[in-house]
Amino acid sequence: MVHPYLFLHFFREILAPLGISEAGADAVVYTWLIIIALILVSLAATKRMAAVPSGMQNFMEVVIGGIENMLVETMGEHGRPFFPLIATLAIFILVSNLIGLVPGFFPPTANINTTAACAVVVFVMTHVVGVKEHGFGYIKHFLGPIMWLAPMMFFIEVIGHFSRVISLTLRLFGNMNGHELVLIIFFGLAPFLVPLPMMLMGVLVSFIQAFVFMLLAMIYIQGSLEHAH
Template structure:
């Protein structure tokens, strides 16, 4: 296994000409690491597909079926078309959150650039789907129920939709960055003053937070896309 310091140094040198800073370089490096791990796991899980799943294939099928059932229940039959997007976001965010629990590793979701990128993807997908589904009539989603209030409602709705990017990105970033700081403080205190297992409760809490934040992001993405699919009233 490649030591995280060697991995980071390699990417920092690779990205040095871009002058993006160490924090952004670290986020990009770990993002690529997660992508590589996801590809490898996918290849291993589908290398020998069996009718009766075993091992890694069984685990991946449970995860995929769970996400697919959640999408179908929340979004209806039309929601299955968005399974690749929502499942990819959910798994990427979950692994990004969990990787921060490994000593020496940094979660990409603790960087605002990563969470903002995920939020922008959801924002663009929402409105692309809305325009594709309703055409020019999609503008009715921004006009409100009363025609004479349409100019005011349009302004308010635009602000509301733009604020979704801030909401999605800052919520995930704030929780993961805060957890990283707290875990670092407890780990330092545990090593210096207490027994080495002192940070363990915070790490268990970190696992819970990682799953919750991935679930919340996935749920909000489904709600936003489902809203663009509905007819305006």
């Protein structure tokens, strides 16, 4: 999808010689914009750390504390080492979703390459954690509870694990891309007031999709930590 109303559309011509499509250029440019913005927010929140937080530090502590509590409730105390990954994904996806509600900005999560990259990160981390935790015994997660069914169960489980990547990718991409298309249509037909209800709904969708992605990432990693039965 090529967005017709972007502020940074001129980067399309700059990135075109690299073989990047217009839609891909929009996703790359706004992904880097979000990364830079998050770095600046992090620096502002940690520049003057205080025992009694205020301002940006107070806001970020609420956000980080909420994600940490959800992580511990879902995965238990042994899930704390994965907090940096889960928090990074959650915040990046949420901001990527919300930025599309600002006229002239493109949500990177409305491009399938962005959502696929996030899904692959979760997929790889899941199995890296499984191998690190169980060693060669991690293969038992793919063999099922009955040994004589193990060969068939192995292929079923492998397909199931790869389908997680497709599921994570398409769920986030489909929701954000669909919402972006609706907004473009409404802005083209009636740019004033009419798109507001869809934009308000977009805030809810943005939070829900970030939450679902984060929750599924935690569940998948938690599953790789458990012992096979």
